[in-house]
Structures are given as structure tokens and as C-alpha cells.
Amino acid sequence: MTRKRRRLNFIILGLLTLGVAAALVLTALEDKIVFFYSPTDIVTKKQIPTNQQVRVGGLVKEGTWKKPTNDLTHRFTVTDLRHNIPISYKGIIPDIFREGQGVVVLGKLQADGNFQADEVLAKHDEKYMPPEVAEALKKSGKWKQTEDAK
Amino acid sequence: MIQQYANPARFNRLAATLMPWFAWPAGVLIAVGLYFALFNSPPDYQQGDTVRIMYVHVPSAWMALFVYTSMAISSAVGLIWKHPLAHLSAQAAAPIGACFTFVCLLTGSLWGKPMWGTWWVWDARLTSVLILFFLYLGFMALQNAFDDPARGERSAAILAIIGFINVPIIKFSVDWWNTLHQPASVVKISGPAIHSSMLIPLFVMGVGFTLYFCALLLLRMKTLMLARRARGMSMAQLHQQASE
Numbered sequence: 545m546t547r548k549r550r551r552l553n554f555i556i557l558g559l560l561t562l563g564v565a566a567a568l569v570l571t572a573l574e575d576k577i578v579f580f581y582s583p584t585d586i587v588t589k590k591q592i593p594t595n596q597q598v599r600v601g602g603l604v605k606e607g608t609w610k611k612p613t614n615d616l617t618h619r620f621t622v623t624d625l626r627h628n629i630p631i632s633y634k635g636i637i638p639d640i641f642r643e644g645q646g647v648v649v650l651g652k653l654q655a656d657g658n659f660q661a662d663e664v665l666a667k668h669d670e671k672y673m674p675p676e677v678a679e680a681l682k683k684s685g686k687w688k689q690t691e692d693a694k
Numbered sequence: 695m696i697q698q699y700a701n702p703a704r705f706n707r708l709a710a711t712l713m714p715w716f717a718w719p720a721g722v723l724i725a726v727g728l729y730f731a732l733f734n735s736p737p738d739y740q741q742g743d744t745v746r747i748m749y750v751h752v753p754s755a756w757m758a759l760f761v762y763t764s765m766a767i768s769s770a771v772g773l774i775w776k777h778p779l780a781h782l783s784a785q786a787a788a789p790i791g792a793c794f795t796f797v798c799l800l801t802g803s804l805w806g807k808p809m810w811g812t813w814w815v816w817d818a819r820l821t822s823v824l825i826l827f828f829l830y831l832g833f834m835a836l837q838n839a840f841d842d843p844a845r846g847e848r849s850a851a852i853l854a855i856i857g858f859i860n861v862p863i864i865k866f867s868v869d870w871w872n873t874l875h876q877p878a879s880v881v882k883i884s885g886p887a888i889h890s891s892m893l894i895p896l897f898v899m900g901v902g903f904t905l906y907f908c909a910l911l912l913l914r915m916k917t918l919m920l921a922r923r924a925r926g927m928s929m930a931q932l933h934q935q936a937s938e
Binding site: 548551552555559562563566570574577578580582585601626630637638639640648663665666667668669670671672673674675676677678679684 | 736737738739740741746748750770773774775808809810811812815816817818848855856858859863870871872873874877878879882887889891892
């Protein structure tokens with residue numbers, strides 16, 4: 545084996561080892577790396593404490609958004625199409641917030657199952673199109689709500 | 695065959711021939727791309743005119759990953775085959791890549807405020823790109839941290855290769871974990887999720903940015919080579935004076 549060959553093998557082996565190590569670490573830390581939990585995670589994983597801030601992500605359920613009246617509080621339900629979490633939020637919501645839109649909500653889960661939000665972020669999806677195309681898709685019935693609700 | 699371009703004079707001739715073929719199309723494509731991106735493409739159905747940030751943000755992100763990959767490959771070639779130009783090319787690429795990464799982070803932040811409602815979050819995509827930016831800075835710092843340039847080159851090359859692990863993590867972070875950043879729109883199995891009226895200007899910008907990088911890389915390699923020669927000459931002069 546020439547010295548070049550040896551150096552090449554060493555680098556390939558080193559990278560493979562590092563890759564495996566990184567994969568193991570990232571898999572082990574999965575719960576820490578995820579930016580938000582889904583409503584299903586919140587409902588099924590009981591270990592989420594009620595006094596700690598967590599993030600919940602999902603779609604704003606159609607027909608649940610109650611705009612603020614006197615108390616300046618938005619009320620809506622976040623769903624992943626399996627479980628729902630009722631949210632109340634006092635503050636300014638992002639421009640693209642609407643029903644059916646993906647959102648990520650930071651706040652605390654109350655003992656009664658309600659979620660008191662301190663921050664509401666809109667999650668944009670990967671689809672980009674001109675308004676006319678979106679309109680045409682809606683008319684032809686080909687509009688799919690496939691926004692990422694993981 | 696590739697070894698013959700280790701000769702600086704030959705490399706300079708090749709660079710001088712190639713330069714206009716990169717620089718001119720880069721200028722034209724970026725100008726045309728920007729015209730379409732800013733004036734002659736439709737607003738998005740959700741984002742409105744804010745979508746125009748994408749035409750700079752996405753190509754910058756592509757370049758940030760592409761330049762790092764090229765840097766890691768040159769570093770490996772430099773370590774394994776000891777090609778004299780390999781470390782030089784990595785050294786020339788690093789600041790360019792760092793700038794693309796910075797533009798990517800900056801434009802992303804400017805887009806995030808009106809769309810998401812925040813300048814920055816610590817999700818997997820944003821954090822891994824920030825790490826990429828620090829890898830570029832670390833590479834440059836490490837290269838200059840030794841009195842012996844050859845040692846600096848080797849240490850920085852090892853860092854570049856180790857840091858390459860981050861590149862697939864950035865690309866797939868949006869698929870592996872819940873992130874605020876949206877999943878891939880262009881490079882994905884089911885085909886692009888961007889309407890062609892937006893995809894074409896995006897590609898024009900992408901090709902323009904790539905050619906711009908190539909032109910800048912050749913220019914920086916030439917400059918670094920001249921700087922190295924100037925250093926060599928002044929050292930020789932000092933030796934001569936000392937021996938007289």
C-alpha cells in the first residue's frame with residue numbers, strides 16, 4: 545500500500561466513524577433537537593410538565609379561530625388531524641396566520657388541558673405560486689391541504 | 695494531467711483564459727435574474743412581495759453548501775495527494791463561502807420577521823447553518839494560527855473534512871426533525887413545489903451565483919499565489935542582506 549493510498553483510507557475511515565458517531569448522537573438527542581411537539585406528542589407523552597414552556601406545532605383548525613374582542617385574546621385550536629390543543633394567546637399574530645395554516649406556539653400547558661401561549665409563529669410551507677395559480681387550483685378542486693403537520 | 699497545473703505559470707495562463715468565460719456570464723445572469731426576481735415575476739399567494747427575498751436567499755444557501763463541499767474536497771486532495779494548488783483553492787474559497795453563508799442568514803432573518811413573526815429561532819436548520827458559518831470562520835482562523843503555513847494548512851484541512859459532516863445535516867435537517875424552516879421546495883423527490891414563473895428566475899440566479907463563485911475563486915487563487923511569491927522574494931532578499 546502506497547502512502548497516498550494509506551492517507552486516502554485513513555480519511556475515508558475517519559469520516560465514516562465520525563458519520564456514525566454523529567448519527568448516534570443526533571438520534572439520541574432527537575427529543576431535544578425537535579423545535580416543537582405535535583398535539584399527539586403533548587397528549588400521549590405524559591411527561592411534559594405543566595409549568596414548563598414548550599412549543600406545539602400543527603395546523604390552525606378550520607372554524608376555531610375566535611378573534612379578540614375586549615380582552616385582546618386570540619383563541620384557536622391547533623391540530624395534527626389526530627389530536628387537538630386549545631390555545632389562547634394575547635398579542636400580535638403574524639401576517640400569514642389563518643385557519644388551515646401551520647403554526648408553532650410557545651407557551652405553557654395548563655392543568656385543564658388549555659394551552660396558554662406566549663408566542664405564536666407562523667410556519668410557512670414549501671409551496672410557492674402566484675395568486676392566480678392558487679385561485680385556479682382552488683376552483684378546479686385540486687387544492688390539497690398537505691401542509692406539514694408533523 | 696492534473697499535476698501539470700501545479701506549475702504557477704501554467705495555472706495563471708489557464709485562469710486568465712477561463713476568467714472571462716465565468717465573469718461575464720455571471721454578471722449577465724445575475725443582472726437578468728435580479729430583474730426577473732424584483733420586477734418581472736409574480737408575488738406569492740401567501741407571502742406577497744416578500745417572496746422576492748427568496749431569489750437571493752436560496753442561491754446563497756446553495757452556494758454556502760456547494761463552496762463548503764468544494765473546500766472539503768480540496769482539503770482532502772491536499773492531504774492525500776499533496777497537490778500544491780489544493781490547499782490554496784480551499785484557502786481561496788473559505789471567505790467567499792463565509793460571505794454566501796452570511797448573506798443566507800441575513801436574508802433569511804429579514805424574511806423570517808414578516809413571515810414567521812421572528813428574526814431567529816434555534817431550530818435544527820437555522821442552527822446548523824449558523825454552525826456552517828462558524829466552521830468557515832474557524833477554518834480561516836486555524837489556517838493563520840501557525841507560524842509555519844504548511845502546518846496551518848494541514849490543521850485547517852482536517853477541520854474542513856470533519857466539518858463536512860454538517861453538510862448533509864443541513865440539507866436533511868428539515869426532514870429529520872420538526873423545524874420552523876419549511877422543507878425543501880426545489881431539490882426533492884416529488885419534483886419542485888415552486889411555480890415555473892418563480893423557478894426559472896431562481897435557477898438563473900443559481901447559475902449566476904455559481905459562475906460568480908468560479909470567477910472569484912480563480913481571482914483569489916491568483917492573488918494568493920502572487921502574495922506567496924512576494925513573501926518568498928522578500929524572505930530571499932532578507933537572507934541575502936544577512937549573508938552580505
